[in-house]
Amino acid sequence: MGDVLKALDANSADLLQYLERRIGITDAPDVLSDVMTIAWRRTGDVPDDPEQARMWLFGIAKRSLANAHRGEVRRANLADRLRWLAYDQGPVAPAADDGLTTRDCIAALPEPLAEIVRLVHWDGLTLAEVAQLEEVAPSTVRSRYARAKEMLRAMLEEEPLASVARLKQRTG
Amino acid sequence: MSDLNEDSALDRELAASAPATTANTVERSAALAEMARESAPTNVSPLRRHRPLIIGSAVGVAILGFGSAAVATGAVSVPWVQDVATEFTYTLPSGAECRAAIGDVTGGERYEDVLRDTVTEPGFFDGLDLETHIAFVADNNYFVHEDGTETKIGPDTPYYYSADEDYHRGLSEATFAGLREALTANSLDPYGNDFGYLITYDCPGEVQPEYIVDLLERVNG
Numbered sequence: 001m002g003d004v005l006k007a008l009d010a011n012s013a014d015l016l017q018y019l020e021r022r023i024g025i026t027d028a029p030d031v032l033s034d035v036m037t038i039a040w041r042r043t044g045d046v047p048d049d050p051e052q053a054r055m056w057l058f059g060i061a062k063r064s065l066a067n068a069h070r071g072e073v074r075r076a077n078l079a080d081r082l083r084w085l086a087y088d089q090g091p092v093a094p095a096a097d098d099g100l101t102t103r104d105c106i107a108a109l110p111e112p113l114a115e116i117v118r119l120v121h122w123d124g125l126t127l128a129e130v131a132q133l134e135e136v137a138p139s140t141v142r143s144r145y146a147r148a149k150e151m152l153r154a155m156l157e158e159e160p161l162a163s164v165a166r167l168k169q170r171t172g
Numbered sequence: 173m174s175d176l177n178e179d180s181a182l183d184r185e186l187a188a189s190a191p192a193t194t195a196n197t198v199e200r201s202a203a204l205a206e207m208a209r210e211s212a213p214t215n216v217s218p219l220r221r222h223r224p225l226i227i228g229s230a231v232g233v234a235i236l237g238f239g240s241a242a243v244a245t246g247a248v249s250v251p252w253v254q255d256v257a258t259e260f261t262y263t264l265p266s267g268a269e270c271r272a273a274i275g276d277v278t279g280g281e282r283y284e285d286v287l288r289d290t291v292t293e294p295g296f297f298d299g300l301d302l303e304t305h306i307a308f309v310a311d312n313n314y315f316v317h318e319d320g321t322e323t324k325i326g327p328d329t330p331y332y333y334s335a336d337e338d339y340h341r342g343l344s345e346a347t348f349a350g351l352r353e354a355l356t357a358n359s360l361d362p363y364g365n366d367f368g369y370l371i372t373y374d375c376p377g378e379v380q381p382e383y384i385v386d387l388l389e390r391v392n393g
Binding site: 005008009012013016017020021024025029032033036037039040041042043044102103106117120121122149152153156 | 179182183185186187188189190191192193194196200201204205207208209211212304307308311312324
């Protein structure tokens with residue numbers, strides 16, 4: 001059995017950033033609080049291997065995000081300090097509007113492809129880790145990633161907003 | 173944007189598209205570390221010597237780690253709380269209605285005052301996060317054998333426990349969590365060597381696990 005506190009100490013900063021990129025700086029601390037509570041409740045399930053423990057925590061974070069997207073963000077007192085630090089010290093670069101066009105292009109991809117791009121390029125996960133987190137075969141992740149980049153390259157080489165609009169029309 | 177034919181350029185652009193995140197500062201690291209610790213439903217080890225002891229039957233005594241025969245014997249003979257801070261009621265998952273008392277505080281007058289003020293505050297017991305603590309104890313149930321080894325127990329294992337038992341223990345943990353907050357706010361150490369208190373309960377009709385019934389029979393001869 002792994003050590004839940006050791007796993008949290010090693011990964012909470014990355015988890016917070018992962019959540020901030022998905023749900024925003026204001027709500028991320030609350031979801032992180034949920035993630036930590038769930039991790040403690042399942043302390044017997046923490047993998048011994050540090051990398052596996054990290055992916056186990058990201059899995060909890062992913063499921064907690066699903067709840068948050070359903071509007072179930074629970075305001076936690078524990079999160080107030082982190083929220084206060086965010087407001088007090090401000091976010092780090094990139095600024096909130098940097099990369100907006102590229103983000104729009106990513107968001108215009110079919111969601112399974114978009115999430116692979118986010119996990120690789122925003123969160124620094126390897127394709128093998130993405131496969132584990134998304135519970136998809138590694139070969140599928142590799143082909144989806146290649147397809148995603150092919151689509152992004154095409155979108156960004158032409159007028160990005162126009163191609164986003166076209167893609168949304170097709171997929172929407 | 174022709175250079176986007178090269179992956180390195182595309183990769184840079186994708187990495188740069190990440191939404192803003194908060195600065196990784198010493199203060200934030202400290203806040204995260206504190207949150208990781210405070211998120212634990214309880215900081216109390218199941219074997220902590222000074223943890224509050226919930227008594228009223230032998231239920232939970234063995235699996236909480238107080239597994240000596242002496243404690244088990246004490247558990248069935250300890251009388252109702254003598255110096256009652258307050259009494260309260262609750263309903264178990266089986267539907268059994270419980271009457272409980274908390275009191276017999278040790279550790280000194282300040283501990284006694286804070287505990288009494290806290291548990292008599294209107295809504296204290298109603299405001300406890302029972303769900304979290306019950307789930308925690310359900311996930312951390314161990315039977316302590318005479319040789320000191322432990323067996324994780326659950327609904328599908330030997331030494332089966334009941335939902336009523338989980339409720340009792342979750343209530344005990346949640347109560348201590350509430351008290352811990354109040355004591356800390358009053359600059360008192362919740363884990364102070366002399367601090368202790370007793371909760372006793374009476375729940376006619378409570379569903380008791382078979383092994384507890386056996387244990388009671390053995391303890392009572």
